[in-house]
Amino acid sequence: MRLLNIAAILACLLLSSLSCEQKWVITSNEVTGKLDTRSFTYSGNVKIQAKDATITCEKLNGTLDDDEKIKELTATGSVYIVNSEGVEVFGEKAVYDQSAKTITITGNPKMLRNKNSLIASEIVYYLASNTFEARGGVETIIFEETPKR
Amino acid sequence: MLFKSSGLKFLISFLVVIITLFAVFYSIKFSKKNKREEVSSNENPSVVSETRNFERVFSSEKNVYWRLKSERAISYSNNVFEFNRFTIYLEVRNRKYEVGGDWAVLEIVDGKLNKLAADGNVSVKLLDENWILSSKTCLLKENMVLECENTLLQTRNWATYGNYSYFDFDRKTVKLNDEVKTTAFYEG
Numbered sequence: 392m393r394l395l396n397i398a399a400i401l402a403c404l405l406l407s408s409l410s411c412e413q414k415w416v417i418t419s420n421e422v423t424g425k426l427d428t429r430s431f432t433y434s435g436n437v438k439i440q441a442k443d444a445t446i447t448c449e450k451l452n453g454t455l456d457d458d459e460k461i462k463e464l465t466a467t468g469s470v471y472i473v474n475s476e477g478v479e480v481f482g483e484k485a486v487y488d489q490s491a492k493t494i495t496i497t498g499n500p501k502m503l504r505n506k507n508s509l510i511a512s513e514i515v516y517y518l519a520s521n522t523f524e525a526r527g528g529v530e531t532i533i534f535e536e537t538p539k540r
Numbered sequence: 541m542l543f544k545s546s547g548l549k550f551l552i553s554f555l556v557v558i559i560t561l562f563a564v565f566y567s568i569k570f571s572k573k574n575k576r577e578e579v580s581s582n583e584n585p586s587v588v589s590e591t592r593n594f595e596r597v598f599s600s601e602k603n604v605y606w607r608l609k610s611e612r613a614i615s616y617s618n619n620v621f622e623f624n625r626f627t628i629y630l631e632v633r634n635r636k637y638e639v640g641g642d643w644a645v646l647e648i649v650d651g652k653l654n655k656l657a658a659d660g661n662v663s664v665k666l667l668d669e670n671w672i673l674s675s676k677t678c679l680l681k682e683n684m685v686l687e688c689e690n691t692l693l694q695t696r697n698w699a700t701y702g703n704y705s706y707f708d709f710d711r712k713t714v715k716l717n718d719e720v721k722t723t724a725f726y727e728g
Binding site for chain 1: 635666669671693695696697698700702712713714715716717718719720721722723724725
């Protein structure tokens with residue numbers, strides 16, 4: 392166990408020295424990978440720690456391309472996203488688009504920031520700019536602070 | 541009185557240390573023995589031969605071809621082989637693997653790899669994929685599923701750890717569970 396940890400740290404250091412930065416960390420109860428289809432499924436308490444956001448869900452399915460980089464990624468079941476500015480998004484499904492670097496949240500998506508909330512048909516999170524866009528049937532509730540006398 | 545009391549304390553401490561050392565020694569001895577017993581149900585098998593720099597090619601049903609190299613091999617009377625510093629070159633369903641480790645006990649019947657228990661720096665390399673599964677200890681079950689503890693699965697861009705892993709050679713799947721953690725070394 393200790394040897395494996397040391398090996399992992401050494402691998403990290405080696406990869407860091409080759410300008411490969413550690414970008415994503417995924418934790419879960421279980422992961423299954425299929426060699427033929429280059430697909431994988433994480434299940435149970437799934438948590439994805441990306442650069443500017445943390446995503447939790449019940450299940451995460453994905454496929455890798457020939458370079459072993461993410462091709463498709465779908466999170467399902469009680470999806471929760473919180474970004475570095477404290478914006479929270481809830482939904483039932485989130486799909487990551489690798490080429491556009493976006494995550495589209497569907498299934499009664501809801502966005503919260505402080506006391507303000509927003510619901511829409513889908514909410515798109517742009518990872519590059521760390522911003523959100525709400526699309527279709529948007530309803531917003533904004534709380535105004537009443538000045539104290 | 542004080543002298544007697546400290547002498548007694550020393551004697552008790554000395555006995556505790558001796559008992560602890562014996563317990564550690566026997567637990568290590570029994571853990572290896574248990575692994576061997578998991579592979580072989582026949583007790584007290586006799587040694588048939590002992591070979592240095594062992595190398596042999598095997599083939600069996602289900603399109604399984606394999607070659608085994610080892611620095612030291614002991615052959616027992618019950619189809620069980622014990623190997624030190626071993627490498628197995630496996631081909632299962634047109635995929636090539638290299639399984640290696642410090643110590644292994646194998647049951648081989650008619651060229652078929654029935655069971656395998658491996659210990660110490662066990663690794664499974666998927667030669668066509670550049671994937672490496674590293675473990676402390678592994679056990680190959682009859683259904684060609686390699687069960688391992690403390691596994692690190694490394695690919696070109698990813699590293700995944702799990703306390704337990706199950707590598708199915710027939711279905712070409714790998715499952716890791718218990719405290720699973722994946723780290724990606726590139727921008728997603």
